[in-house]
Amino acid sequence: MLRSTSDPVTASALPPDRAGRKALALTDLCTLRPMPEPVLDEIDAHLTGFLQAAEARVRIQAALKLSQCDWAPLEAVRVLAFDAYEVSAPVLSHSQRLKEQDLLALAALGTDQRLALAKRRSVSNTLAERLSGYRERDCLAQLFVNLGAQLSALCAEQTADIIKADAMLQNALSQRGSLELEFAQALYEAAGEAVSALLEEVCPEALAHLDATGAAHDEDSLDDLGASLSDELHEIDALNAEDVLRATQNGRADISDHAVARLTGLEPADWRQALRRSPVRVSILAARAMAMNIDHAHLFFEALCDQGRAHNLPADAAKKAVGELYQQYSRDTARQALHRMSADGSIH
Known part of the structure; x- marks a missing residue:
């Protein structure tokens, strides 16, 4: 059992500077090496309380460290993720501890959060569709150049009218090197000739498939x-x-x-x-x-x-x-x- 002079329930009663010192000490302890889940859970309860009582500058430091830790305490990471953007940014962009439901909820918080989520090493179909639905130019550009983002047909349907009128987004797509076939076909069906040159460059197989099935000419x-x-x-x-x-x-x-x-x-x-x-x-x-x-x-x-x-x-x-x-x-x-x-x- 982890020993502590502060109960996690009463951590918020500590002065911010003292809570901050304890939060950073536990953060450093967490990032040294993987720990058994029961020990990590015990630390998580204390660390979460100390982070909530600490000053923003401390939470920023903790977020930077925990965002790179694949075994970081889950609730502490979630507290930081839902914090102000100046705190949460590295967690949103990098932490692998966040669950899919967390990421979808975080996408609703604001433009900055969505842009950070679009930079993640891996962006699932579901998250990409959620981000695309907001139709924000900078976020879409980041999503399109992110080779770890899975672009579905729904992503294309939600954004085709923007893509066909925006050279920056077309350029972002061209930087992917290739497009998912489902995305490319849906984009062509929605935007047609406006993106045919782009598709010819980055996904010729989509146009070939459309030609073969007659979908592009019917x-x-x-x-x-x-x-x-x-x-x-x-x-x-x-x-x-x-x-x-x-x-x-x-x-x-x-x-x-x-x-x-x-x-x-x-x-x-x-x-x-x-x-x-x-x-x-x-x-x-x-x-x-x-x-x-x-x-x-x-x-x-x-x-x-x-x-x-x-x-x-x-x-x-x-x-x-x-x-x-x-x-x-x-x-x-x-x-x-x-x-x-x-x-x-x-x-x-």
Whole structure:
């Protein structure tokens, strides 16, 4: 049993300087050599208490040492990881003691924490997807150049619209030397010709695979199929706004675009052009023109955001925008506004 003059429960009652000295002494003891788990657990309880009572400069020193120790006491490491960023940075970037659930929780703390996590020696699919979901340029660049980061198809889907417009991110991907096939294929499907030169350079097998399966060349046939299906449903009065929502949520733009056009009276090309010009307003007006209920209108907008076809808004702001436009426009006036957009490139 480890002997100590301080109980871990009462460590917080120590003056910060004394707690700091004890924390650093235990930190040094921990990093000397691996210890049996029961001994490490006993140290962990005391060290955690002393760290919580110590000054920030002491916690910074402890974090630097423990972040490089593969057998560091787990709870002490977690306390430091969830501390202020000036303390936690080395633990976030280097410590192998943190569990996956810890890393996912830490990703929610802030931009600095996410950037540090993207530098880790190994970044799992799950963590890479969580980091990609925040769509932060610097974090994405770090993630892309990190050869230990596993980039999945979902990573590509979440970031394709940013990548295709950002030379820095394209350059970061090119520095990987090669791309995971699943990621490369999803990136091509989402960003198309905008990243074809990049994929030709770093993942030619992805384009070869797409060519072999016809996936890169069947966009027109999918579009024709979507048009035919929408026409047939419309002819028997079976096409409705719920079909549009379902197709959009399933990522079937080939069907949903023609269904939207049918229900609003626009040409598919005009709907797509209007959506590019003013994605937030146009998507909500289209929902109103199709007689979607207000809850489905919000889901429709969210689905378009998920596909990178509309700008993400905070949930409260999105609901507010939907509510305001639904108050301002009836179904007919929303339809008229969409047609004006098609005619003169602006919505009044």
